Amino acid sequence: MKNFTYKALAVATAAVCGAGAQAGSVSSTTAKYAVEAITSGSPITLANVVYTMGVARVVSQPFTIIVREPAGATTTLVCGSTLPVLAGAGAANITVKRTSATECVWDVNVTTNIAINDTITFANLSINGHGLATVGATEKLNVALFDTGETARVDNSTDVSATVATSGRALSLTATQDTGTKADVNFNSGAQPLFGFVAANDDTSTNASANFSIGVDGNFLNASGVAVTANSILTNVVVTIAGDFSGLITSFNGAGNSSVNVTTTAPLSTAPAVTANATAGTAVFTVNAANLTQNGSTNVKVSLNSAVTQSLGTSRTFGVSAVANPTLAGVGAQTLAGNSSWWVWGANGIELRSAFFNNDNTNGNLTRFFFQNTGSQSADYSATCYGETGVTPTYGTAKSGKLIASGTTVLNASDICTFSTGKRGSIVFTINANIGVVKGVYQQAINGAAAGYIPLERPYGANTF
Incomplete structure (x- = not known):
């Protein structure tokens, strides 16, 4: 009698929950959106969200499946008209139960027994009012299975979650510190100590140079889900070199002058106009989107010529910073992380x-x-x-x-x-x-x-x- 009671309980449990352990899971391809190419009001269509069954369901066990925002989310969820698709051993009629700005709910009427690891795919879901216009934002969706009365959970004891979108900056400025430039105490046979440079690395006796790069990461997407390029998201990038320009030639890109060269992977080299202000200690130039490598890295070489009019001293530091100006209306200027100690000069004296x-x-x-x-x-x-x-x-x-x-x-x-x-x-x-x-x-x-x-x-x- 005791054994019969246990067996009856097991059969009843299986009838409600189905065979197998509660281990359903959800997955999605996480899209990376570029903050330069999206606003919080830009609706985005998500990649397919796929729920993998962790429990079997027989013909007599219909259930309700819910896709919804996590608690506390402010995103608006748009369910669309595409019904979920069941794949695997089972079959079912799936109908819309209800929709709202926070959840999409369907009833699943099982017509052929559903097995563990069968999948239910949700396509063409979209969200807006998201936080993806800010670097480092993450958007998630939860999936839950209930009985059709939505009083008891099926499969998992809590919602399962999938990260559907993240955000980041597609543009970057990489300025590795350069410490190779040295003022030469023996310049002009020692007659003009520290008026020029030690000829080493890329430096000559009267010219010193350093490089940084501007990158465009095509793994990021715009609001339409299209991979970004420099031309598609940018108007230009305004670069500022800051430091002590005393004793240096502050005219640029002419014979005998200091220079800036922007070189893409083509290679194509351009020399943007430079506005130098020795009093403020800045040299500013603009790199247009068309002059950047569309998906990849663009090298920028800054060369400074000594005017040979004074000692250059034994220590100087130049920093580099940049502001990118996106093309999308509603997206403000983006400050790129630079390096305030990008180019550090020393001396051999x-x-x-x-x-x-x-x-x-x-x-x-x-x-x-x-x-x-x-x-x-x-x-x-x-x-x-x-x-x-x-x-x-x-x-x-x-x-x-x-x-x-x-x-x-x-x-x-x-x-x-x-x-x-x-x-x-x-x-x-x-x-x-x-x-x-x-x-x-x-x-x-x-x-x-x-x-x-x-x-x-x-x-x-x-x-x-």
Whole structure:
């Protein structure tokens, strides 16, 4: 009697739920939409949503199947007129039960037994009012099976979910940091230290260059479900190079000038007009959609020529940023992630400065420069003296020389330079050494007694002393 009761219970359970475990699943091809080519009001037609049965249903077991938005979603669901399609061992008559802006509901009247792993496909569903105009948005749909009274679940104990759409940026700016450019302390045989560049990598003695790329990812779709291209989603991309342009030629794309070249995979090279503002520290140019690789990467090479009018210093940093202007009405300008430290310049030498010194060595006065060189090699140096208005320097034997290795070098100020009038001025030392191994101070000792010290400043490095 006890065994009969258990068997009867098992038969009753199978009659309600069907044979097999509750393990139904739902899947869909997740579409990636480009934020440059879609608005929140753009209706999108989804790829097929496919439900795989995790339970069998016999002819006497009709059921209701529901496709709906997840709880809390604000998307409007449009069911369309296409009925779901059952595929596999079974067969059924499927009819619309009800539709709304949040759910699509059908009754499934089983005419041939449905087996586990049979599928039900929902085609031509669409959504609008979505969040796909924002980078990183995700849209999902839930599927649930119930008895026709919708009081008991069939197959799964909760809704199962499929991600039907995501969003991202189809455009990108890739600016890997370039640290290869070095100002040359030996430029013009050392007569113009740091006025030009070390000839290495892509740099010449008077020209330095760096590259970045603008990418278009054709794996993204527009609102119509069509793969994007540069021409289909863009008007142009406005690029800004920001940094210190002093001592550089800020005329572009002519003989002897700095330049910008945009090269597609064709290859096709164009030279966009550049608006430079040395005061603001910017160079701005526009790349039109037609001049970009339509699906892929476009290289942009920026070349800057030295004007050979001043020291370029021992450290500069240029950043690159861009704003893309889409063609679709209602889509605003898109800021592309750039790199504020895209092009970092160094030098094969350093500068140490003092805004004041005097070279009065009368009456026992001591005016000297002390240099500490912790490097294992001696370092060449040269000095440039600056006088006040109408005052010119005359250089002495200590204008240039060597700082001894692993030791201290002392230079008398009057041996470096004197002035046509007076005893005071300012000075810049250019030293062919690594930035971390040389420090310097200026000493003034009145009558060889009370001494004052002024640390020499390092204007282009991270440290001032």
